[in-house]
Each structure stands twice: as C-alpha cells, then as structure tokens.
Amino acid sequence: MLKKEKFSLKDELFNPKKVEMIVCEIKEVYPAFKASQFTKDTLEKFPTLELKERIYHIRDMLHKYLPSDYQEAVNILLQALPSELAPSKSDDDFGDFIYAPYSEYVTAYGCSEEHLNFSLQALREITKRFSVEFAIRDFINNYPTQTLAMLEECAKSENYHERRLASEGLRIKLPWAKGLTTDYRLAFKHLELLYSDKTRYVTRSVANHLNDIAKIDAPLVLETLKRWQKSKKQESKEMDFIISHALRTLVKQGNEEALAMLGYVQNPPIEVKEVTLKSASVQVGEALEFEVEVVALDDTMLMVDYIVHFQTKAGKLSPKVHKLKKIALKEGESAVLKKKHPFRANMTTRTLYAGEHVLEVQINGSIVCHEKFELKE
Secondary structure, three states: OOOOOOOOHHHHHOOHHHHHHHHHHHHHHOOOOOHHHHHHHHHOOHHHOOHHHHHHHHHHHHHHHOOOOHHHHHHHHHHHOOOOOOOOOOOOOOEOHHHHHHHHHHHHHHOOOOOHHHHHHHHHHHOOOEOOOOOHHHHHHHOHHHHHHHHHHHHOOOOHHHHHHHHHOOOOOOOOOOOOOOOHHHHHHHHHHHOOOOOHHHHHHHHHHHHHHHOOOHHHHHHHHHHHHHHOOOOHHHHHHHHHHHOHHHHHOOOHHHHHHOOOOOOOOEEEOOOEEOOOEEEOOOEEEEEEEEEEOOOEEEEEEEEEEEEOOOOOEEEEEEEEEEEEEOOOOEEEEEEEEEOOOOOOOOOOOOEEEEEEEEEOOEEEEEEEEEEEO
C-alpha cells in the first residue's frame, strides 16, 4: 500500500506553479523583468523555508528584480494584480496567499513619510486580492493618524474587503500579527460603521475584534453589544451571530452578564449526576472518555463546557475550557452528554506531562462536578 503524503500548507500556498503565475503577470506589464532568474532565485531556497519565510523571501526577490525606485516598483505590482475578488461572494474570500509578498513589499520599503499616502492607497488595492491585515500594522504604529483616517474611508467603502480591513487590521490580538501600540478604543469609530454590515466576512471580523477586546475590557464590549442590539441597525439573526461570536471568551470564563445576553441563567433549575469516567487513567495518544447526566427541574437552556486541568512542567495545573454542547431541556427531561477528549502525542499547542489531571464540567458558567484522572506516558 502506498503511504499517503503528509499535507504541507506551505507547499500548497507557495509552490512553483504559484510563483510562475505571478512571474507571468509581472512580465506582462514589465517586459524587462528577468523572469527566469527571479524564478530560479526564488524557488531554490523554498525547501529550507517555512510559510512566513517564503513570503519574506519572495518579497526580497521582488526587491532585487524590480526597479530600485519604490513607487515605480509598486506600480508594476499593482498593474500586475489580477481582477478584484468576486464582489458577489459574502464570506470566506481571503484571497490567494501568493500575493501576500506584495503587501509585505509595501510595508518593508514604503512605510515612510515620503511614501505614506502612496503606500496606503497601494494596500487598499492589494487587499481586494489578498488581505493586508498584517502589513497594515506597521503603518498603524508609525503613522496612526493618517492610517486610521484611511481605514475609516475603508469602513465606508463599497468593497467589503476594504470594509473588513478597517476592523481586522486594528484587532489588538490578531493571531500571528505584530502588536499594536495604539489605544484599542480608537477602533470603535470604525466598528460603529461596520457592525450593521450585510456581509458576514465583515461582521465576523467585528465579532472577533470584540472578542479580542473582551479579554481586557469586558464591560466595554458588553455595553457596546447591548447598545448595538437596541439600535436595530443590524438584522436580528446577524446581530445574534455577532453577540454569540463576540462573547465566546467571556462565556468560557463564566461571565454572568455575557451568559444572560445569550439566554443562559446562572444556577439553572437542573440536577446533575456525578461525571463518570470510562477509566481513571489515560495513556498519552489515547482519549479520556466521560459522560454526565443532566435532569431539568424546569424548562431551561444550558451551555455545557468541560475544563481539563493539565499538568505543567512546574507540577502545577493549567485549566483549558472546551465546548461540549448547547441544549434546551423541558421540565423533567434528561440528557446524557458524552465526550472523548484526545491526548495526542506531539501536540503543537501544548506539551503533555504525566501525572494527576482534573476534569470539570461547567454549566452556564458554574462548575457542577469534577473528577480526577491520571495521564500516563
């Protein structure tokens, strides 16, 4: 039997075919482009480079083979861009990663007072083909007034990729992105323009943005969501999505006000049986199997989470909340909730340490039962 090849995201996004595509696009608008040399220099280092390193490498190769004049070089890249992403779509339209080096080029060589206006407009064009949420952050940090003004224009744009950028680029905890030095509250001027958007791609960013802020300023997020809900500017179904998505961290933390906004009351009328483990010990590479029975004493809505307290290298316990189920029960109705939680070896997000662990079940923000178990190597 042939062994299935391991999927490689970096090879899926950055490969010879993708490089050849942009080479052809650039050559068409810039005939003097040394296509074969660029391709050779670019591809020969790919095997040793990770995903983000490939982005920076392509950026540097563009700098080597395009004209030395910054604005002339960027104009070539802009002319070589494909058509804007389809305006008929409303979600999951991030664009092609092969254009990420273009915005990184703008950031690396054009984040200066001399080129500021030109660079910001260039990013607006590029984001219609591939999101520039990472590249814009140097401009926000170094030229906040001008960049925030440009992002306000984006928030009012007819193009939903520009509108999304006005939120996504300003997220204070954007994954894998450079940190921002600006006050997170400045973004609300843009979010106020975007929460009523009709495009899910935009409203998801707004909700993610609020979820970021909730980690440091929960009262501001809760007050904002209540005000937006009351305004009726957004359709109720979409507003429900924004609220649910924006409050997910606060819900995991058991925030009473956040749970109440979603219709979950603290101390719901239920009876909870003790959580039952299939085994009191689990081997690394296997799964912890457990179940818990809940009986409703009155009609109620339940948000059930479970918390695994992992052993750390220092011998302390570190909790991690996981979603289990949302459920509505009628009076007298019961539900048995079951789960298999895998303890995979060689996890990329956590190192597993053998020893005593703790499982807790949380319902509507409150711990209702717990059980200890042993993780073995």
